[in-house]
Amino acid sequence: MPHFLPLLALLALPTAPSHAPALDIPASATPMSATPTSATLVPDDDPSLAVNAAARLLYELYDHGAVVRRHDTRVEIRGPGRAIQTERRAVTIFDARGRDHGSHVVFYDTFRKLKRFRACLLDAQGEEIRCLGRRDFEDYPATSSYSLYDDNRVRVAEFVHDAYPYTVVFETDVEHDGLLGGPPAWRPQPAGNPVEQARLTVSVKGTLPLRHRARHLGDAAEPTVTEQRDATVYTWMLSMLPCRDREALGPRFHDQVPRVEVTLDAFEIGGERGRLDSWSAFGQWYGRLSEGRAELPEDARVEVQALAAQGATRREKVRLLYEHLQRSMRYVSVQLGLGGWQPFDAAYVYERRYGDCKALTNYLMAALAAVGIEAYPALILNGSRAEDLDPAFPYNEFNHVVLYVPMDDAATPEDESLPEAESPLWLEATSTRMAFARIGAGNEDRHALVVTPTGGMLARTPASTSAENREDRRLALTLAPDGRVSGTLRYTYTGAQVDRVRRALWQASPQDRLDWLYERAAQGGDLSATDFSRVDARTDTLQIAAALDVQRFATSMGSRLFVQPSRLLYVPTVPSETEQRLHPVRFAYPYLDTDEVTLQLPQGYAVEVVPEPVVLDTEFGRFEARADLSDDGALRFTRTLEIRTRELPAAAYDDVRAFFAAVEQAGTEQVVLKKAR
């Protein structure tokens, strides 16, 4: 069952079993072009699973302990709400490193019933050693980390053996009783293992049209289509897929591996029918599902009307109600059956003071309606590294809802560019701490489906710029001859960096806050007079201040003092080397970090060595670091690090790596002070 992710859990995207009935794991992306296929090694349809030359070749080429021999999925779509999905997956384990791949997990829930499963352990010749039946598959709840309760469950089976190589085979039948267009996306390499042979067959009864889309499948993207007596059959065949490793600083791994998505134009789930042949139709369905659920109880109506009356402008009223929601509600996720899509009604939320993203968004919409402000829920695929949806391919992969508030009465999502119109507001109703009108890095710069009374329409959420997402650190320090410094620090954040810091410090205990700052600014020293007061407000900017005293800031050696001016400044890590980058580089958001450290030198010391300034200017970013003596004799160190572009082509990866390596290197540069004789 698809359901909605809460904002709280979003940045570290949990392994939600939502759409992918598979273990969510690592690896990367191109298709068969880079494949070591040779005529003799093309796998045939030999039903035997004896270890063959093709499997051995994959094992040796990629030095990966487990090779997927078969990944066959057959989906028989019997109607808009019914399908039978049969899967057969065989994995050969070549050595102890592959042992953990000898398991299989099947997700099920209200709309997915497990009909059959069987698992067998085979020896190298493909002969059965032993088999497991339904009873041997252990049954667990698969409640996502952010949910209080949901109906996701899994069955798990596993084989371990020690005579390598051995092969495990898993067969499962799942009956879909309720579909949102089609079965979950098909990913034959969910964990990135090399694959000998994979096949997806989708048969559609009668004349229902099937739309499909393949990613990272190269020349195997187009299916073979055959007509049978009463069905059309689509087949994708893949073979000899290379190992996929997770690429750092890229899209979600989920989006890096090959996948096929199929959908019908009509669907039926939990007794509700809908269409997916256009975004508008899907929006209409969601709108219908929420109908009559945005009625505010009388008490609540009085409360919000009194509150909104304090606001002079439309924007001000929206702000008052949004912040009231943040103060009075909390996030609790309960996802049951169609409840994964249908919001709890406003009265329920008002009474319990909690809800999930749908319910809180719906409640805020109801509250705004009570003061005459129209707003619409907007379905979105949240995740700062998630791939944007394809406007030309209406398909359901949403996991979140935010609220869209037109600010000009005439403005609708299509004409947001009206010259005089105030731009619409996007509100993250799920967050109790986000500053008003911020959309957040996980929602920015992508398409969302705004659900208006007449249907749904795509609109793009705003993109932020580096100048909006700032971190500014200022340290004013006095250096003693023994290397100790004391002074003050002030950090100022804006935009997405406020969200980042608030996420870490919101509701944290005073000790945890101190530890956070200590780790960043005062390792080996002490902090006092800390000011975290702005963390608890929901302000656009955030400031943290403290006095610090660090014993070993500089190293004293004979007549010299070695000073690393950037010592108390955090340096980003250098992404790892890759041979051939396949996926684009994706930052969570563009940003601009500026630092200034001023250092009063001890009496009698003069500067002996100052590092050369470093200036890097690239298309995607800029870095500058320099140390100078100011007029009053203090040493002034300044540093600027800017990433201007959120996404870069794969080819830019090496440049990005070199850029961060230079930033790291510059951080090690020392200033040398020498005592005058």
Place this chain on the structure above:
Amino acid sequence: MRFIAAPLLLAVVLALSATLAPATGQPARWGDLEDTHTALDVYAEDSSAAAVVLFDMGEARITDRFDVELERHRRVKLFTEAGYNQATISILTFRDSEDVSGIRGQTFVPDGQGGYDRVKMDGDAVFRERVGDDRERVTFTLPALAPGAIFEYRYRINSESLLLFPSWYFQDDVPVLHSEFEAVIPRNFNYVRASQGTLPFDVETNERVNRFGTESIKYRWVRTDVPALRDEPYVTTLEDYIHKVEFQLAEYSVPGYGVERVLNTWEKLAEDLDGHNRFGRALRSSRALRRQVEAVTAGLTDPAEKMTALYDYVRTAIRHDGRRGYFTSTSLKETLEERSGSAADINLLLLQLLREADIGAVPVLLSTRDHGLVQTAYPLVTQFNYVVVLATVGNASYWIDATDPMRPFGLLPAEALAGKGWVPDRDAPMWIAIDVLGPAKRAISFEGDLDESGTLTAALRLRAEGYDAIWMRHGVDEASAEAFMRDYLSDMPGVVLDSARVEGLADLNTPLDLYAYVRVPDYAQTAGDLYFFNPIPLDRYLENPFTSPERLFPVDFNYPRTHRMTALVRLPAGFEVDEMPSPTRLTFARDAGTYQCQLGAQGNQLVVRRTVDLRAVSVEPQVYSDLRAYYDRMVSADDQMVVLKRSAPAEAEGSGDED
């Protein structure tokens, strides 16, 4: 507030218990708020507390149906949103033998006029789900939370197992103003009780009462103003320090039949374990086991060789599924067949295989370090959570645990180094010291050339033994020697790994050797004729891990460690050492920790020798500040620089050559 000095805290407790705690002995009534609680807007003893538990009342009894019933009623006041997590409750039970019922909850929300609105928790906010084959989880959350709100909930758990009388925890991650536990036990049931905690009880009584026509004893414990329990780094487990009471059934009598001893001595426990289906009686041979022993020991005659062969077989063939425990989860035969099992399955299988090969071996029960200390005064089997094997060949004894394919023979898992273990021999059970602490050794040999551009080119060998070799072998095996070294070297900014290889990966009885060729551009910073760099290229202390100025619980290092490094660096032609650190020797608590670093320059060669030895395994809070200072001094010593200068022309050399 943290409690540092016990006497001080005690005074505070006595002072406060008079004002805040509900009158002792008077049960808190559902829905009746007390003025002292409604008036509370901050907890004076710990102003950072996001919530406090106003009271937590538990009453456990044996019913006339001979099951154990626990009724709990807990009331919490919220100060800030950070306390909201207190309002979501999750109870895990055994599905077949336990039942949670009577769940009620309600929240009192300030109405803004000095009163409260009451919001009841609906039945649909309570969720039950199956977990695995035999558990059930009940989860619920209270409605209408707000700062200043008070919520309460109650529930009942009935358990068919008289052995598992509920434990009671007096402490939580927020302060508890009043925690009270009552246990009503018929006189014909005798439970062994264990209580833990540094503070005395405010009330600890027992009295005779009559329940269901049976003479019973009512025990009562009360603790007030219990501070929040907070985690600290390098602590074995908070379970060792939390305030709690635990029970285990020792004996009961049935009128007319006499006394049935269930448990009350270690001897009786040993006897019970011996006859237990999943322990003593699980240690059975079968044809499959015998055939396996024959196959593995074929051709071997020396018992010691047989022992290591069987160890190597189980270590590599049977995969540890991560579970611990001392009871087998299935038969030994099935573990052997499935090639997978819990620590108990694996170690007891090995025990049986050893016995089959005529090698003397006994099981040793212990409590892993994260599970808490065993109190020998209480023969409670639940104090244990792990089992290893002690084998004897000739006069020598060997500790054996086969749960890690990378662990050499004779080393126990680090978490099993628990100080002592217990041998449940039915004739002579005994305690035994776990004195193998194993070494954790690392030695780096480094030889490099520094060139005139400041680039350091070097060959190095990293040699690891004991516990260090275990994690390194895993790292190399799961990735590769290159990937492992790249990660290991990441403290050297800009390092380029030219090549890496490993030796001794498969043979656990030899050290693990990793060889690497590296280049570090700009290793030395240059400014005209002045060159400077840190002479300790690897493994240096960058920061003091002990950040907190004070400490409540002992610092626990688990096992002794030794790090050695020898580096030889050839300087660029025409340069000599201008300044370098003088020899440093630092110690902590006599020789519990020693640090030595010595540099020598000879011609254009610089030689660095650094040795860090940590012999202390556990450090008490009283000497924590010394330990912290010791680490500070080591960080300082590792920070020292070497300065080079261009040599004076050859003629002038004589006079400039200082010692």
